[in-house]
Amino acid sequence: MVLEVKKPRPLWEIIFSTHHTDIGLLYIIFSVTFLMMGGALALAIRAELFLPGQQIIPDPATFHRFFTVHGTTMLFLWAIPFAAGIGNYLIPILVRYKDMAWPKLNAVAFWMLPVGAGMVWLGFADLGWTAYPPYSIIRAPGPAAELWIFGLKILGLSSILGSINFVVTILRCKHPDLPIMKMSLFAWSILAISFMQLVAIPTFAAALIMTYTDRLGISGFFNPALGGDPIAYQHLFWFTFHPEVYIFLLPGVGMLYEMIPKFSRKPIYSYQSGVIAFMLLSTIGFASWAHHMLAVGMSFTEKTVFMVGTLAAVPASAMHVFNWIATMWGGRIKFAAPMLFGIGAILLFFASGAGGVVNTALPLDFITHDSYWVVGHFHLILMGTVSLTFTGFLYYMFPLITGRMYNEKLAKIHFVAAFTGIIVVFMTQHLLGLYGMPRRYFDYVPLEEWIMMNQIASTGAWVVGASYLLMIYNLLRSSAKGVFANMRDPFNIGEIYYDYRRREPIH
């Protein structure tokens, strides 16, 4: 894309391109757009909860629609497409191949996203992003629910096509002079999540079809009145979506492995341990799905197995953290905005992980289950670790994409506001959970503590929202009027940047 600055091209040429950098750019623009849209819904939810009683959202059903579409958007239209976008941009560069293995398939995978996104947003369903039966099969109003189901089918198919392309590009198109154990750890992370998606998504695809046929009344897989079992849906759902947590997380970990050595001006401390930790996490991710369901009445043995399976992720996660610390140790760290976001993400990674360990301990899960503690926990991992890393990497990629530099001062203000706001919102939500506030409720009892903590959380959320608006302003303005970047070393760290000239021979 750097050539767009030197030699502008008409928009349609980018839109209909099959080149990996163009598809990557489309993915990134798409995902950041939906980050802002999903974020707007979150701010509306926080405004509603600022005080007890009805505020700005007219009724509980609409409130349910807001958080359903917010969750679906942030997970499937922000986190996954952004990782796919960066993967599209970088994987062919990192494995030294001219493009993705199947460029047209790559374009098809991207263009399925707006279709799926349109269905989710036009339907504006109220299922919750988990779409648990029996509500989703009996009472949830159509056609919103049907649009959500088929929107998710399309988004899942897009992920499958993208994953196949990544696996083949990395394993079959990699340059013969590049041994797999010398390949970038970011490429390893994309390889790991691609395999995970290929294993995980078909299960949810089956569950969606079963939900749909149950809604039509021609089956009763999850309908207790017809002998079905709603808990079976939860097993199918979480078999896909617990691994999906790692599918959101691992690209962020890979991005940190790109940024930390460069900004620390030191090689990665232990490349092998990074690879092993990726393999461990992508395997262990499938061994812990039922920890989301410890309260549904499983046997003690089953619960213990899933508790231990969950805790098994701790050592693998710790391997990454210690690798980052050891990489920074003895380095000469430059605090450009991407590195600040990376360090913020590492600090919050531990905090969110500790909350997860509490969740998985069986007796404690009964205290925290379905409370705001859980909301705080998973938002801390998704906003505090995943989104902060993604945001930092967006700044890191900005010179490669546009050939210009963003405004460093505004980016640092963005970091401080986002980091502080995220701590204020999600730590407070942990406390709200311990004070007994249930999640997904439109209204709440006017207890003084609950009101105060909700107001603190809402204020923090607005700070985060404002900081991301600042990012959009910074990136839009800088892409048109920013200073031209020194493309060999845009961050002035003495390290070689990516091969930015790779488009030149093609066009």
Place this chain on the structure above:
Amino acid sequence: MQPKNVILLGVLALMSIFSLNFLIQAFAETTPEGYVIRQELVWGLFYEMMVAAFIVGAVVNGIVIYVIWRYRESHKRNRIVEPPAEGTGA
């Protein structure tokens, strides 16, 4: 297997057994009075785990903060000092 690994595995096994015993107590069928005791056990476990999490978190995040403070490029020991040019007599 090396002796230190045997000791480590033994300690881990003992810790697991003790924690399982605690969990079984917490989940045991009980009387209304026992229910109250069970609640106390659960909150006690919560308190202990949070103390442990805060200590480990403080150590790990403290190390991260120390590392980024000590190895930042603006730290006085990390500044690159230009060698004096030859022939200046310095």
